[in-house]
Amino acid sequence: MTDWIDIGALADVPSRGARCLTTPLGKIAIFRTADDRVFAIDDRCPHRGGPLSEGIVHGAQVTCPLHNWVFSLETGEAQGADAGAVRTYPLRLHDNRILIDAQTLRARSAA
Amino acid sequence: MAEKLVVIGAGMASGRMLEHLFETAPGRFDVTLFGAEPRGNYNRIMLSPVLAGEKQYRDIVTHNEDWYAAHEVHCRFGRTVTKIDRQAKTVFADGVETPYDRLVIATGSAPFIPPIAGKDLHGVRAFRDLDDVEAMVAVARRPGASAVVIGGGLLGLEAAAALRGRGMEVVVLHLAPHLMERQLDPAAGYLLRRTLESRGITVHCKAQTKAIVGNGRVEAVALEDGTVYPADLVVMAAGIRPETRLATDAGIEVARGIVVDDFMVTSDPDILALGECVEHGQTVYGLVAPLYDMARVAAKTLVGESVPFMPVQTATQLKVTGVSLYSVGDFADAEDREEIVLRDAAAGIYKRVVLKQDRVLGAVLYGDTTDGAWLFDLLKRGVDIGAMRDTLIYGQNHTQGTTADPLAAVANLPAEAEICGCNGVCKSTITSAIAGKGLTTLDDVRAHTKASASCGSCTGLVEKLLMATLGDRYNPSAIQPICGCTELGHDEVRRMIVAQDLKSIPAVMQELGWKTSCGCAKCRPALNYYLVATWPGEYEDDGQSRFINERVHANIQKDGTYSVVPRMFGGLTNAAELRAIADVADKFNIPTVKVTGGQRIDLLGVRKEDLPAVWADLNRAGMMSGAAYAKGLRxxxxxxxxxxxxxxxxxxxxxxxxxxxxxxxxxxxxxxxxxxxxxxxxxxxxxxxxxxxxxxxxxxxxxxxxxxxxxxxxxxxxxxxxxxxxxxxxxxxxxxxxxxxxxxxxxxxxxxxxxxxxxxxxxxxxxxxxxxxxxxxxxxxxxxxQVDPWEERVNGKDAHEFAAMADVQLMQAAE
The missing domain is CATH 3.30.413.10 (Sulfite Reductase Hemoprotein, domain 1)
Structure with missing residues (x-):
């Protein structure tokens, strides 16, 4: 069974922008693309810990504000010549509400 | 647990070894890196261009702090290891003990200083590291200063040319009858001498230095033949010796260098050595290419793979702007050898190929080095050149009946021809990277293959390969597009914005045929600025296309906190403002308060969520944003x-x-x-x-x-x-x-x-x-x-920027 937690409205996240979610796992960045898809990834660049939620969002990618690493919001993989990845978390959009999978959060915080 | 790997020496060989190691076995070793210099790894071969002022130190750094941090290397720069205790398996530096499981000695070489009187005077320098370069540049800045370079080899001549370029009077003293006698024959040595003399450098061959003269500071250099050259600077470039003292003291087998086997292991199986400090097969190496090979071998050995070191021949080039010189292989005269020589005195061209039984043994090229790579390839493959012997000296184009097109020469090189000697990159590696990874620029090729990334002397060849592979798609002088999202450069985009009346980012992207749906972090901030600047009052600023600093009107710091700088017009302030700043610092626990170079006060370490409240207090005291983060008036x-x-x-x-x-x-x-x-x-x-x-x-x-x-x-x-x-x-x-x-x-x-x-x-x-x-x-x-962005945000603008969206822990508790 999955249980989904309502974390807010789609409108709470700016288009081509992000907000943060405070969790037991640390900060998770919630992104909204220009075409209103939502993604969740760790808010911490594996390079030097930059807050990815503060980067520029383009397509389904974000550029880290500290040293310009680019990550796919879909896979969490670093793009281009850089190598690395951030964790992604399943999100669902239902009636313009954003839901996050609590089980994944719990599983990962227990791990 | 990670094995403890201690590396002594942060030079090019050990740097390359660590790169290989982190690629193949990330996390396997806990690395401590000692370096005698107070800085990390840089491209030592490029010190000559730095001395010449053509490059700066930061251009030649190969591993920066970020790199060391990302690989969790414990850096001990500026610490000299003084002792290895093989029984206890530790090394000592400044009295501090560091234990190792595996040890790598990469202490490089030390300049050979001839035992002459005055060698310890102030102003006598070797040419080995950045400190030497900085010391030389400092002397060169003095008007009318003169330099004597002892040693007319590769290093000495690069130093001489660089110092002359900086306006010094320069004399080169060389013991042998002609310059660079290890790489050049007398004829090429003569041409080189003529070129240097035409630049105003005095060359004195067969020079026996008697003494360096001076009282505390160097004043002149005296020769056995009675000549005296005045000098404010003496550069010792008479050769190098492997730096083996640590190994000798530790009882490791040392001959001329630290003796290693084919796998870079010393006489102690837990200790490896590589670089200029080692001796392999009775040979000591000084050029970078074999050192990089050693780095690869040593990295393999450390992870338990056995790949033997196989020394290959290396070509030599001189990094003096405007001098083309190429030498490879053995070009000494001998009875069973033949030579083919071409001279064009007027054009300053000299080519000599040494043959033995119709196979290329060595080559010296001066003035026109186009065919260097080709001849080197013939040499390495042992090609029987009997059929093309008559035209060999005219080069590859002539020999293969094609036109005299330098591009064709490169196109005709066999796939395995070596292009970059420093990094051992062959033609096919580069062309397949260009084709397979869609590379279009020199920088791309450097990033993906390392070709032309060390000494840079093969840059021309790599560019020709780009041309030959990409055809019209490669144009180095073409307009640089803003980014990968468009073919257009900044000027065209700015012109079109005005000409086509484009007033939004989507309009620009649509009308100018952007290749991506919503741009990237390079083009979006640029477009946003162009629109702001072109259409004041009409264009609505797009915050999501601004970098974080301009979006939240404060400077992001490395730990994700922000710094806040209120404006102080003309650097003027007063007691009320200072009091308000002090109160804010107390109220919000701001850890650091610092005066900036622009005559104002920086509050560092403010948490993002506190920003609006900090600004509200500063606003109340009459202060506004200092825009210390802006691409705008500071x-x-x-x-x-x-x-x-x-x-x-x-x-x-x-x-x-x-x-x-x-x-x-x-x-x-x-x-x-x-x-x-x-x-x-x-x-x-x-x-x-x-x-x-x-x-x-x-x-x-x-x-x-x-x-x-x-x-x-x-x-x-x-x-x-x-x-x-x-x-x-x-x-x-x-x-x-x-x-x-x-x-x-x-x-x-x-x-x-x-x-x-x-x-x-x-x-x-x-x-x-x-x-x-x-x-x-x-x-x-x-x-x-002229709207204070702080005041706007205090009044609620962009509130989402400063607060988390939700807290999942609280919500779970509520369930």
């Missing part, structure tokens, strides 16, 4: 001027305040820093600012195009203005022209270089109507720009 620095200073000629403080009050809030292509000095003593340092004013008795001297950051440049004088009003009008017009023409992130000094100072002066100084129009456009733009 500060106007001033001195105290005629109000207080006994030298002041005008009211520089008042003028600075007036300019800052007039110009704050304006967005510009890159940051814009101004200063006003009250007299030519220039206490406000106006002559290294983007725009500076020097007050003089007769009025105001307006300067522009200075820089004191990554690059250091003095300003150029724009013009003289008689009154404050005229000064303000000219500065605003200049700024407006820059706002309209500058490329995003291009500072004034770069813009000035690109468009030419004459064109700027014509529009801002000579054409008074044009100046007035520019000024009026600036004034118009300011009517929309």
């Amino acid at each position: 500060t106007v620095k001033t001195c105290v001027g005629s109000d207080w200073c006994r030298f002041g000629t005008q009211d520089s403080t008042g003028l600075g305040v007036r300019i800052e009050k007039f110009m704050w809030g304006s967005w510009t292509p890159a940051k814009l820093k101004l200063a006003v000095s009250g007299c030519p003593r220039n206490c406000a340092e106006a002559t290294c600012k983007d725009i500076g004013v020097i007050c003089v008795d007769s009025g105001y001297e307006i300067h522009f195009g200075g820089a004191a950051g990554l690059e250091i440049r003095g300003t150029e004088v724009l013009c003289h203005a008689a009154s404050e009003d005229e000064t303000v009008e000219i500065i605003a017009a200049l700024t407006q022209l820059y706002r309209e023409q500058g490329w995003y992130l291009e500072r004034i000094y770069k813009w000035m270089k690109r468009v030419g100072t004459d064109s700027i002066k014509a529009q801002v100084v000579q054409d008074k109507d044009r100046r007035r129009q520019l000024y009026e456009r600036f004034v118009h733009s300011q009517t929309f720009a």
Whole structure:
């Protein structure tokens, strides 16, 4: 069974922008693309810990504000010549509400 | 648990070894890296261009702090290891003990200093590291200074050419009868000597140095034949010796160098050695290519793989701008050898190929080195050149019946021909990377293959390969597109925005055929600025296309906190403001308060969620954002001027305040820093600012195009203005022209270089109507720009930026 937690409205996240979610796992960045898809990834660049939620969002990618690493919001993989990845978390959009999978959060915080 | 790997020496060989190691076995080793120099790894081969002033130190850094941090290397730079205890398996540096499981000695080499009198005088330097370069540059700056270089080999000549280029009188002393006798035959040595002499360098061969003369400091060099050369600097470039002392003391087998087997293991199985300090098969190596091979081998050995080191021949090139010289293999005369020679004295060309039984044994090329790679390839493959013997010396094109097209020569190279000797990169590696990874620029090729990334002497070859592989798609002089999302450059985009009346980012992307749906982090901030600057009052700023600093109006710091800098017009403040700043620092527990270089106060370490409250308090005391984060007007620095200073000629403080009050809030292509000095003593340092004013008795001297950051440049004088009003009008017009023409992130000094100072002066100084129009456009733009962004956010704008969306822990508890 999955249980989904309502974390807010789609409108709470700016288009081509992000907000943060405070969790037991640390900060998770919630992104909204220009075409209103939502993604969740760790808010911490594996390079030097930059807050990815503060980067520029383009397509389904974000550029880290500290040293310009680019990550796919879909896979969490670093793009281009850089190598690395951030964790992604399943999100669902239902009636313009954003839901996050609590089980994944719990599983990962227990791990 | 990770094995403890200690590496002694942070040179090119050990740096490359660590790269291999982290690639193949990330996390396997806990690495501690000792380096005698107080800095990390850099490309030592490129010290010559640094000495010549063609490159700067930062251009040649190969591993920076970020790299070491990312791989969790414990850096011990500036620490000299003094002892290895093999029984206890530890090393000692400055009395501190570091244990190891595996140890790598990469201590490199030490300059050979001939035992002559005066060798310890001040002003006698080797040419091995950045400290040497900096010391040499310091002497070269003294007017009329002269240098004597002892040693006419590769290193000595590069030093000599560089110092001569810096204006010194230079003498090269060389023991052998001709220069670079290990790499050149006498004929090529002669041509090289002629080239150097034509540049004003004195070459003295068969020179027996008797003594270096001086009283504390070097003054001259005396030769056995009675010649005396005056010298403020003596460069010792008489050769290098493997640095083996640590190994010898530890009882490891040492001959000329530290003896290693095919796997870079020393006589102690837990200790490896590589680089210039080792001896392998009775040979000691000094060129970088075999050292890189050793690095690869050592990395394999450390992870338990057995790949033997197989030394290959390496070609030599001299890194002196304007001198083409290539030598490879064995070119000594011998009975069973033949040679083919081509000379063109007028053109300064000399080519000599040494053959043995129709196979290439060695080659020396001077003046025209196009065929170096080809001959080297014939040599390495042992090709029977019998059939092309008659035309061999004319080069590959001639031999293969093609036209004299240098591109064809490169295209005709076999796939396995070596292009980059330093990194051992062959032609097919480069061409397949170009094709397979879609590379289009030299930088791409460097990033993906390392070709031309070390000494750079194969850059021409790599560019030709790009041309041969990409055809018309490669054009190095072509307009650089803004980014990968478009083919258009900054100028075209700016022109189209005006010509096609484009007033939003989606409109620009649609009409100009952007290749991505929503741009990238490079083009979006640029487009946003161009639209802000072109359509004041009409274009609605797009916060999501601004970098975080400009979105939240504070500077992001490395730990994700922010710094806050309130504006202090002209650097003036008062007790009330200072009290408010002090109260804010107390109230919000701000850890660091610092005075900036722009004459104001920086509050560092503010948490993002506290920003609006901090600003509210500062606003209440009458302060607004200092825009210390903006690609826009930053500060106007001033001195105290005629109000207080006994030298002041005008009211520089008042003028600075007036300019800052007039110009704050304006967005510009890159940051814009101004200063006003009250007299030519220039206490406000106006002559290294983007725009500076020097007050003089007769009025105001307006300067522009200075820089004191990554690059250091003095300003150029724009013009003289008689009154404050005229000064303000000219500065605003200049700024407006820059706002309209500058490329995003291009500072004034770069813009000035690109468009030419004459064109700027014509529009801002000579054409008074044009100046007035520019000024009026600036004034118009300011009517929309002068809104304090802090106040807006205190009143609720962009509140989402400063608060988390939700807290999952609380929500779970509520369930």
